Amino acid sequence: MDVQEKSAIDKSAIAPRGASGGADTIAAVSSGSGGAVAVLRLSGPQAGAVLVALAGRLPEPRRAHLARLRHPTSGEVLDQGLALWFPGPRSATGEDMAELQIHGGRAVVAAVLGAVLDVPGLRPAEAGEFTRRAFLNGRIDLTEAEGLADLIGAQTEAQRRLAFAHAFGHLGQRVEEWRRRLIRAMALIEAGIDFADEDDVPAGARALARPEVEALHAELTAALADRRGALVREGALIAIAGLPNAGKSSLINALAQRDIAIVSDEPGTTRDLLEVALDLDGHKATLVDTAGLREAESKVEAEGIRRARARMAEADLVLWVHDVSAGPAPEAAPSLETERPLWLVANKIDRAGPAASAPAAWPVRSFAISAAGGQGLEELTRALGGFIATRAEGEHPALIRARHRASAGEADSHLTLALEQWERLDDELLAEELRLAARALGRMTGVIGVEDLLDVVFREFCIGK
Numbered sequence: 344m345d346v347q348e349k350s351a352i353d354k355s356a357i358a359p360r361g362a363s364g365g366a367d368t369i370a371a372v373s374s375g376s377g378g379a380v381a382v383l384r385l386s387g388p389q390a391g392a393v394l395v396a397l398a399g400r401l402p403e404p405r406r407a408h409l410a411r412l413r414h415p416t417s418g419e420v421l422d423q424g425l426a427l428w429f430p431g432p433r434s435a436t437g438e439d440m441a442e443l444q445i446h447g448g449r450a451v452v453a454a455v456l457g458a459v460l461d462v463p464g465l466r467p468a469e470a471g472e473f474t475r476r477a478f479l480n481g482r483i484d485l486t487e488a489e490g491l492a493d494l495i496g497a498q499t500e501a502q503r504r505l506a507f508a509h510a511f512g513h514l515g516q517r518v519e520e521w522r523r524r525l526i527r528a529m530a531l532i533e534a535g536i537d538f539a540d541e542d543d544v545p546a547g548a549r550a551l552a553r554p555e556v557e558a559l560h561a562e563l564t565a566a567l568a569d570r571r572g573a574l575v576r577e578g579a580l581i582a583i584a585g586l587p588n589a590g591k592s593s594l595i596n597a598l599a600q601r602d603i604a605i606v607s608d609e610p611g612t613t614r615d616l617l618e619v620a621l622d623l624d625g626h627k628a629t630l631v632d633t634a635g636l637r638e639a640e641s642k643v644e645a646e647g648i649r650r651a652r653a654r655m656a657e658a659d660l661v662l663w664v665h666d667v668s669a670g671p672a673p674e675a676a677p678s679l680e681t682e683r684p685l686w687l688v689a690n691k692i693d694r695a696g697p698a699a700s701a702p703a704a705w706p707v708r709s710f711a712i713s714a715a716g717g718q719g720l721e722e723l724t725r726a727l728g729g730f731i732a733t734r735a736e737g738e739h740p741a742l743i744r745a746r747h748r749a750s751a752g753e754a755d756s757h758l759t760l761a762l763e764q765w766e767r768l769d770d771e772l773l774a775e776e777l778r779l780a781a782r783a784l785g786r787m788t789g790v791i792g793v794e795d796l797l798d799v800v801f802r803e804f805c806i807g808k
């Protein structure tokens with residue numbers, strides 16, 4: 344972490360007091376259960392005293408030191424482990440911190456944690472409390488805290504990458520940059536307010552501010568329109584569509600490697616939507632099996648087809664499954680009407696002669712597979728992973744959370760209003776709109792009034808983080 348850069352943002356402005364002033368000392372097991380080694384972390388003014396009480400001395404800062412750990416009052420040896428000492432403010436929380444890396448057995452952990460908590464002034468940490476202290480002490484901003492939670496929870500490679508970028512400041516830095524530019528524009532306009540009679544303030548202070556506000560507005564609008572966050576967090580929505588009996592349900596079963604959908608040679612087998620969450624080559628995706636599209640023979644089937652079309656219309660990608668044993672694909676792809684990206688999946692190549700598997704004349708990417716025999720599935724899976732990866736990439740950090748989108752949306756609407764009313768608003772009201780936009784951005788990183796948000800943000804952390 345670049346300390347200089349952090350302090351430039353001055354997150355410490357929101358810290359109620361200095362590093363460890365007056366806070367309790369907290370302790371918790373920070374490692375997952377069941378491992379051979381357990382990590383106990385402590386943070387707060389008593390952390391050093393606890394190390395001395397258990398390990399016999401204070402190790403050199405940030406160096407592991409092998410020690411017999413004794414119960415501070417009975418003197419009984421509880422374990423032999425590694426002790427570490429991170430004096431504040433150069434620590435993860437900004438407070439004095441200590442760490443004991445001990446044997447992971449349940450009884451060892453209970454004994455050592457018990458001994459630690461017996462020291463007066465110590466108490467168990469609440470969920471997310473270490474990270475919360477790091478935030479309150481200005482070590483990280485709120486988007487970084489959220490990034491850490493996402494990093495710990497990341498299930499796919501794409502989620503890990505996105506969370507890592509957030510955990511180490513990319514979004515926070517961008518938002519702070521927006522806010523600084525906004526404040527500069529505001530200052531220009533306010534200069535107009537304060538010194539309206541003086542000659543040395545350019546008459547065109549507003550004219551100077553306007554292009555900057557327009558640029559900011561464009562960047563915010565683009566960030567809001569960017570759905571990468573949802574794509575990586577919730578996964579891509581991939582609809583499997585086609586005529587009845589094409590092998591759609593067979594394909595979803597093959598990709599999921601589970602027998603989740605009913606397969607039969609009777610056309611019109613699938614009626615309702617069937618969804619499954621998958622990890623496709625490191626990327627989260629929701630696959631939807633749909634009813635075969637045709638003139639419905641019953642009310643239920645008609646409803647199934649309506650739902651299929653609705654889901655296709657919101658999909659990130661439609662896989663159009665075509666049964667090559669039934670002849671070449673029709674001239675035009677029936678679902679291109681949905682205007683979603685679409686791939687042609689020519690199925691049952693095990694059954695068809697080479698003529699039948701000739702690709703259709705649709706201007707789309709196509710794959711030849713056998714859902715039943717497995718041919719071509721690996722290539723299709725890789726391509727799907729690649730499709731999501733390309734969509735998940737981007738130059739700028741994404742607004743991943745609803746909280747980020749809400750703040751950015753609020754800022755965006757103040758800027759929209761300011762730009763629309765630019766000529767009509769007086770300086771004071773114009774500056775006020777910009778101030779409200781800057782406030783909304785400040786709430787995203789936490790530099791501004793977020794007391795009410797903290798419980799929401801830190802609630803999702805596990806104990807020990």
Ligand SMILES: Nc1nc2c(c(=O)[nH]1)N(C=O)[C@@H](CNc1ccc(C(=O)N[C@@H](CCC(=O)O)C(=O)O)cc1)CN2
Nearest residue numbers: 344345346373382384405429432433434435436442444
């Ligand atoms: N054993 C262990 N592993 C861990 C953690 C931990 O607390 N304990 N972490 C828990 O989150 C992460 C590492 N995070 C850390 C962040 C900052 C500092 C720290 O002491 N920073 C100081 C000094 C940096 C330096 O030595 O150069 C600083 O930033 O000033 C330590 C750990 C992941 N692995």
Ligand SMILES: Nc1nc2c(ncn2[C@@H]2O[C@H](COP(=O)(O)OP(=O)(O)OP(=O)(O)O)[C@@H](O)[C@H]2O)c(=O)[nH]1
Nearest residue numbers: 587588589590591592593607611612613635714715
């Ligand atoms: N030979 C062969 N048969 C397949 C293949 N894929 C599916 N089938 C068969 O084709 C028939 C229809 O398969 P389904 O997966 O139920 O087709 P569907 O598109 O879901 O059909 P509906 O739900 O009715 O729209 C079944 O008898 C499958 O066993 C394949 O790759 N090769």
Ligand SMILES: [Mg+2]
Nearest residue numbers: 591592612613
């Ligand atoms: Mg089906």
